Amino acid sequence: MSARDEILARVRAATADVTTPVGARGATPVVEETSPGPGRTLDLFAENVADYRAEVLRVPADEVASVLASTLRGRGLGSVVVPSGLDEGWRGGGRDGRRRG
Amino acid sequence: MSTLPVQQTSPTFVGMPSFPEAAREALANTQQRDNLRNATHTIRAKRAAVVAEVPEWESLRVAGADAKDEALTHLGDYLEQLEASLTANGATVHWARDADEANAIVVEIARAKGVDEVVKVKSMATQEIELNEALEAAGIAAWETDLAELIVQLFGDRPSHILVPAIHRNRTEIRDVFLREMAKVGRPAPEDLTDEPARLAEAARLHLREKFLRARVAVSGANFAVADTGTLVVVESEGNGRMCLTLPETLISVVGIEKVLPTWDDLAPMLQLLPRSSTGERMNPYTTMWSGVHDGDGPQEVHVVLLDNGRSHVLADTVGRQALRCIRCSACLNVCPVYERTGGHAYGSVYPGPIGAVLNPQLRGTASEVDQSLPYASSLCGACFDACPVRINIPELLVELRGTVAEQGGHRAESAAMKAAAWVLSDPRRLAVAQRGATTAGRLVGDRTVRRVPGLGAWTDARDVPTPPKETFRQWWARERGES
């Protein structure tokens, strides 16, 4: 017998006592906490990230590019890698140094 | 008892002394006791704080236990579903009845790739099968990549804690071993290395980075394997796992068959339960999930080895199978008064602490001296059950196993005592009555230490049992909180 068939036979033998059908528990139970509202959720997120020693800056959407640029410059960084799919607006006027291959 | 095959005790642990003997030795090691006390108490306090933050904690525990029970009681169906999903995602699924088969599969894949080294993510399953040794025997070096495992490996030691494997070493010892050993296996440690944690971590990072970029094959375990989506999950703290799981071209994951979760949604309770119970964090810093192969992104060859190695034997015991719910968080170790004093090596296995005291004799059977003594490595205080995020009733299992051991050997009186104990422990009200009985005895005995307790067997020879408390935890709780 192959290892696969033997292991499957073993676990079926081991669970021969089980009478409930598979999936009988119904939909996956969800443990929910009532949302405290978007504002409070955002505060909580910022608090928790800061708790992991991240520096949290809260900026309006149209200032992301300039804040990013000044933060990077403040650390003396002239170039940075970005993932594909990054919001184009975030790069602001930054030169695209992407190379393929 | 089930006739399904048990796990073979690996050569490392064959002839391991019984728990009391090994524990006596460990108790004499002051360095280890200090480190253990500090580490377990720190993690214990952090865990308690972040668990108390979650009002639904008990519902989460129930949801987590239910998810695992659904998977375990229909394991055949979910394993087949997992295999089908993984295969549809482009992964290759292998099955291994035991350690030798699993090791042979991994060695063969590494050989086919023509490599002489692999990088590894910390994984208890691969420790259990002693994969590193098997790879080494095949001329393939296996590099552990998390800090503590790296330390353990450079020392040539075995880990003594699931989560903090180097808990028995101090910083000066670690600096010395970095200076001595790193150069032999890769990038050397800086000559001016001190024992400051930041400097030690940096030396490890530089040493490891060279290996991540060089290696073409990585080996991991998995914390969860989701049947409906064919997704494997690894949670970790250092980011070394992420490097192993994404950079090498070939990824091989050795996954115990009990790691299956039925659905993606089942990850929701699990990913809340695990980090809080494990490191006392709200969320672990790195969670990596991968579903097979993706063109141009991550490993281009994904292998999954599904490992039995005694698990089906454990599954066959209708009471004992709950031990397979274990998500290896180590909360039970950190709250255990016995583990706190003896450390991990005394358990004679890669699974130490309360869960090791049940899982090892379940997986390996109770033929050896160490496996016969493990069910006695407990005072049955119940702290492990209270801490366990998937509600494994470890005291109940210990008592059941004591019965098994006693039945096969000459401990007949003990066997009867254990059956009575099982009856008492199976119902919280009976337990409360019995505990009040024990504290009454405590008042009578006063402050004298009880040297031998009936039913605790040889274990009490190595460790004085404290006089029973004047008040049980439950009584104290009821008094403090006004609940019962």
Ligand code: SF4
């Ligand atoms: S038995 Fe429970 S508490 Fe102990 S390691 Fe397993 S899941 Fe964690």
